[in-house]
Every structure is written in structure tokens, then in C-alpha cells.
Amino acid sequence: MSQGNTGVTVEVSAPKECETPATQAACSVLDVLGRVSGKWSIAILLVTTQGPARFTELERQVRGISRRMLTLTLRNLERDGLLTRTVYPTVPPKVEYTATPIARELYDSLVELAGWAERHVEAIDRARLDYDVALAAAGSDAE
Amino acid sequence: MSQGNTGVTVEVSAPKECETPATQAACSVLDVLGRVSGKWSIAILLVTTQGPARFTELERQVRGISRRMLTLTLRNLERDGLLTRTVYPTVPPKVEYTATPIARELYDSLVELAGWAERHVEAIDRARLDYDVALAAAGSDAE
DNA sequence: CCGTATCCGAAAAGATACTG
DNA sequence: CAGTATCTTTTCGGATACGG
Numbered sequence: 001m002s003q004g005n006t007g008v009t010v011e012v013s014a015p016k017e018c019e020t021p022a023t024q025a026a027c028s029v030l031d032v033l034g035r036v037s038g039k040w041s042i043a044i045l046l047v048t049t050q051g052p053a054r055f056t057e058l059e060r061q062v063r064g065i066s067r068r069m070l071t072l073t074l075r076n077l078e079r080d081g082l083l084t085r086t087v088y089p090t091v092p093p094k095v096e097y098t099a100t101p102i103a104r105e106l107y108d109s110l111v112e113l114a115g116w117a118e119r120h121v122e123a124i125d126r127a128r129l130d131y132d133v134a135l136a137a138a139g140s141d142a143e
Numbered sequence: 144m145s146q147g148n149t150g151v152t153v154e155v156s157a158p159k160e161c162e163t164p165a166t167q168a169a170c171s172v173l174d175v176l177g178r179v180s181g182k183w184s185i186a187i188l189l190v191t192t193q194g195p196a197r198f199t200e201l202e203r204q205v206r207g208i209s210r211r212m213l214t215l216t217l218r219n220l221e222r223d224g225l226l227t228r229t230v231y232p233t234v235p236p237k238v239e240y241t242a243t244p245i246a247r248e249l250y251d252s253l254v255e256l257a258g259w260a261e262r263h264v265e266a267i268d269r270a271r272l273d274y275d276v277a278l279a280a281a282g283s284d285a286e
Numbered sequence: 287c288c289g290t291a292t293c294c295g296a297a298a299a300g301a302t303a304c305t306g
Numbered sequence: 307c308a309g310t311a312t313c314t315t316t317t318c319g320g321a322t323a324c325g326g
Contacts, residue, residue, distance in 0.1 A: 028260035029185055029253045035267075037180050039319075042172050055288055066320050071289060081270025092287050093326085102263050109259045110172050112252045117171040120245050124178070127224025182299075198308050209300050214309060236306085236307050290325075298317070305310075 032106075035080055040065050040073045042110065045099055048083060049107050052096040082106070175249075178223055183208050183216045185253065188242055191226060192250050195239040225249070 036042060043062045047053050053061070059070055074097060077083040082103040088094040099107070179185060186205045190196050196204070202213055217240060220226040225246040231237040242250070 028257035028264070029189075031264065032256045032260045033176070033180065033185065037176060042176065066322090067289075068291095068321085069319060072319095079271055079274040080267050081274075082267075087288095090287095093289085095288065102266060105263070106256075106259055109252075109255045112255045113175045113249075114171040116249055116252045117175040120248070121171070121174065123245060124223050124225075128222055131222040131224075202308095207300095210302080210309075211311095212299065215299090230308095233307095236309085238308060288326085290323105292321105292323085294320085296317105296319080298315100300315070301313085303311090303313105306308095 035076075035082075036106070036110075038073055038076070040069055041077060044070075044073055044077065044097075045082065045103055045107060045110075048097050048099040049104055052086075052098045054097075055095050058097065077103070178219075178225075179249070181216050181219065183212055184220060187213075187216055187220065187240075188225065188246055188250060188253075191240050191242040192247055195229075195241045197240070198238055201240065220246075 036045070040062060043065075044058060047058060047061050055070070055074075058074075059065065059067065062070070065073075074083060074085070078085050078097075082100055084098050084100055086096045086098070088096070179188070183205060186208075187201060190201060190204050198213070198217075201217075202208065202210065205213070208216075217226065217228070221228050221240075225243055227241050227243055229239045229241070231239070
């Protein structure tokens with residue numbers, strides 16, 4: 001590879017023009033991340049993968065989440081078919097959320113990502129430290 | 144402003160808190176996504192995985208990205224040790240960005256995610272359509 | 287108990303003129 | 307060519323009062 005890069009283009013906002021194999025993969029990944037990149041989506045998927053969870057239960061287990069974000073995230077995941085919402089018309093309302101098989105498969109892929117993170121989190125932290133130190137040194141040097 | 148870093152400060156990624164047991168399992172995944180969750184990170188990693196890419200080259204191939212976001216994303220990826228930045232002190236400045244081995248491993252995991260997306264994008268689109276239709280029907284029904 | 291509606295601040299992202 | 311500085315727009319997320 002003398003001149004490196006093979007003319008790969010990546011379209012972010014409009015996944016319509018994904019044609020080459022490389023861009024196809026790019027659009028799919030971006031699509032996935034778009035659906036799961038929410039601040040709380042993964043946490044909710046994790047809990048609901050363990051078994052059915054009720055609204056308040058999720059609010060308690062995913063600590064730090066606000067009611068609003070819990071509702072929004074649940075709605076989006078349900079809309080994408082990653083969660084099923086079951087309402088029991090009992091006297092105190094009871095609603096259960098469960099991860100769908102599709103979501104469980106996604107979870108498996110996320111475990112792959114977690115493996116990558118665990119393997120390299122140390123190196124990444126060190127890289128950050130080195131970068132920041134070098135930057136600070138260059139900054140004070142120039143000044 | 145002696146501390147006011149004249150360069151670009153970290154604006155893309157945000158720190159995470161991992162305290163509760165429920166979200167602890169998701170933490171590593173969230174950490175990964177936090178590092179790559181930028182709107183353009185994946186696109187840039189994909190291109191630079193193909194081979195060394197120059198600044199303007201990236202600007203052309205990652206369509207829609209602004210100069211600012213390109214710089215910001217490149218800096219963050221470099222800081223995390225996912226990209227190497229090589230400067231050639233030639234007369235027209237030449238800078239090349241290349242994905243590190245760590246980034247290439249991440250890319251492999253992302254391909255896994257892409258596989259998931261390709262397998263289920265159809266079902267997800269259908270789920271969305273069904274959800275929206277049902278919602279619209281309920282809305283007009285109530286009114 | 288399970289949400290929805292509303293307001294607000296923070297953060298991300300876009301556009302672009304300017305520079306070594 | 308490869309950025310930086312600055313401004314504006316947009317989106318995200320938190321708090322919370324209210325409703326079924």
C-alpha cells in the first residue's frame with residue numbers, strides 16, 4: 001500500500017448511499033450505535049436481559065436515571081423491537097419490560113465490546129495520561 | 144489565562160460513573176461507547192483502518208463532517224491511543240493518521256455489531272413501523 | 287404505580303473566517 | 307495543507323409538577 005487508503009467514504013447522516021462493502025459495514029455500525037448510544041440504553045438492556053423488570057424496579061436498579069430518561073429510553077427500545085412492554089390491568093398498575101431475542105443477541109455483541117474494553121482499558125488510560133502530560137509539557141514550554 | 148489550554152479541549156467524550164451493581168456490568172461497555180460514541184469516531188476509525196489518511200483526505204471521505212469536528216474527533220482518538228498522528232515537516236505540511244492495533248481490534252468488534260445490524264435491521268424497521276402505526280391509530284381513535 | 291408535560295442548563299455539533 | 311478561534315444552532319439530559 002503505497003498511497004494507503006482505498007477511496008473509502010463514510011456517510012453518517014444518510015445511510016441510503018451505502019454501497020461498497022466497507023461503507024455498508026460503516027452504516028450498519030453507525031445504525032446500531034444510533035439506536036443504543038443513549039446514555040442509559042445499555043444499562044436498561046442489561047437489566048431486562050436478566051429477566052422481566054418493572055418500571056420502578058428499573059428506576060431503582062439503573063441508579064441515577066431520571067423518570068423522563070427512563071420513559072424515553074424504554075419507549076425507543078420498545079419501538080425498535082428490543083423490548084416488550086406488558087401491561088397488567090391490576091389495581092396498582094403493573095408494567096413489565098423484557099428484552100426480546102434480538103436484544104439478547106445484541107447483548108452478546110456488546111459483550112464482545114466489553115472484552116475489548118477490558119483488554120485495553122489499561123493501555124488506553126496510559127495513552128491518555130501520556131498525551132495529557134506531553135501536552136502540558138509542550139504548553140508550559142511554549143509559554 | 145495561563146491554564147486556559149490554547150488548543151482544543153476535550154469536548155467529545157464525557158466521564159462516567161460506575162458505582163451501582165446494576166450498571167457496573169454495563170460500565171465497560173458504556174466506557175467503550177463513551178470513547179467511540181462521537182458522531183464521527185467510527186467513520187474516522189473505519190477509514191484510517193484501511194490505511195494512513197491525511198487531514199483533507201478524511202475531510203473529503205467522511206462526508207458531512209466539519210473541520211472542527213474532524214479535528215476534535217481526531218484529537219480524542221489520538222489521545223486514547225486509537226490513532227497515531229505523524230507529521231512530515233515538508234513544505235506543504237503533511238499529516239497522516241493511522242489506526243493503531245488496538246483500534247483495529249475494536250474494528251473487529253464493530254464488525255460483530257454490524258453483523259447484528261444486518262441480521263435484524265429488517266425486523267427492527269418493521270417493529271418501528273408497527274409501533275408508529277399503532278400509536279397513530281390509538282391517537283386518532285382517542286380523538 | 288406508571289407514567290406525561292414543561293422548563294432549563296449543559297453539551298454536542300455546524301459554519302466559517304483566519305493562520306503558520 | 308492542516309489546523310484554530312469563535313459564534314450559533316441543535317440535541318441531550320436533569321428536575322419536577324401533574325395526571326390516569
